[in-house]
Amino acid sequence: MSLRLDGLRWSAGGRPVLDGLTAAAPGGLLTGVLGPNGAGKSTLLRVVAGALVPDGGRASLDGVDLLAEPRRERARRVALVEQEATSTLPLTVRDAVELGRTPHLPRWGGLTATDHAAVDVALDAAGVAALAERPLATLSGGERQRAHLARALAQEPRLLLLDEPTNHLDVRARQELLRLLGRLTAADVTVVAALHDLNLAAAACDHVVLVDAGRVVAEGPVADVLVPAVLEPVYHVRFDLLTHPRTGRPVLMAS
Numbered sequence: 001m002s003l004r005l006d007g008l009r010w011s012a013g014g015r016p017v018l019d020g021l022t023a024a025a026p027g028g029l030l031t032g033v034l035g036p037n038g039a040g041k042s043t044l045l046r047v048v049a050g051a052l053v054p055d056g057g058r059a060s061l062d063g064v065d066l067l068a069e070p071r072r073e074r075a076r077r078v079a080l081v082e083q084e085a086t087s088t089l090p091l092t093v094r095d096a097v098e099l100g101r102t103p104h105l106p107r108w109g110g111l112t113a114t115d116h117a118a119v120d121v122a123l124d125a126a127g128v129a130a131l132a133e134r135p136l137a138t139l140s141g142g143e144r145q146r147a148h149l150a151r152a153l154a155q156e157p158r159l160l161l162l163d164e165p166t167n168h169l170d171v172r173a174r175q176e177l178l179r180l181l182g183r184l185t186a187a188d189v190t191v192v193a194a195l196h197d198l199n200l201a202a203a204a205c206d207h208v209v210l211v212d213a214g215r216v217v218a219e220g221p222v223a224d225v226l227v228p229a230v231l232e233p234v235y236h237v238r239f240d241l242l243t244h245p246r247t248g249r250p251v252l253m254a255s
């Protein structure tokens with residue numbers, strides 16, 4: 001399902017954070033949302049997920065207006081994993097992942113065998129099956145990040161929004177996450193991830209959206225956007241562009 005954002009606006013304290021942001025995420029592909037600290041990346045994801053109500057603009061998924069959709073309906077199609085998703089609730093990992101099934105449950109019903117199966121698949125896919133009975137509060141940052149990813153996967157979304165999904169992950173966990181995202185997009189899930197690591201984006205993304213001060217300054221394939229001429233005015237550092245010797249993908253060195 002393709003996501004379209006048209007002229008999204010959201011302000012805080014009288015200051016525009018999203019300032020007429022227009023972008024797209026093609027269906028069944030991995031889109032990276034890049035940009036400096038404070039550019040508005042997290043805010044953008046939160047608006048699409050329904051956690052924030054924009055002051056103006058449109059967001060649609062395959063032409064259906066997401067902003068007008070009741071919360072529960074939207075949660076059946078869109079899941080968000082936030083950047084620092086902490087929880088003070090005394091939940092185990094399995095409890096938290098079961099919460100991902102909520103939008104699919106009848107209003108007064110509990111989990112069925114289908115829901116339990118979806119929870120097991122999600123725990124396994126996110127690599128936290130062995131931690132299922134552990135209290136969420138006892139997990140390391142990387143483990144907790146994967147537990148929240150499992151919760152989002154249990155939601156079985158068509159659009160998965162990830163805010164800095166690799167920031168707590170070690171190199172192997174990061175590569176596993178990228179493989180998982182590859183499997184999701186191959187199964188036609190649209191994935192949109194806010195990322196700081198330009199080389200991760202260059203290696204893994206199909207489409208990139210570069211945001212600065214609440215607006216999109218460049219959007220398109222990696223080869224068009226992740227180039228020094230586009231990046232330098234946004235990040236105010238110098239970049240050298242290399243080519244990965246094995247994959248042929250761009251590699252950016254800041255100096």
Ligand SMILES: Nc1ncnc2c1ncn2[C@@H]1O[C@H](COP(=O)(O)OP(=O)(O)OP(=O)(O)O)[C@@H](O)[C@H]1O
Pocket residue numbers: 012013017035036037038039040041042043044194
């Ligand atoms: N509730 C709020 N009240 C006031 N300012 C806010 C609020 N939410 C976001 N902002 C401001 O909006 C700007 C954009 O924030 P946002 O978290 O979307 O940026 P980001 O691109 O995700 O940044 P980072 O890369 O640092 O995570 C920041 O300057 C932030 O301080």
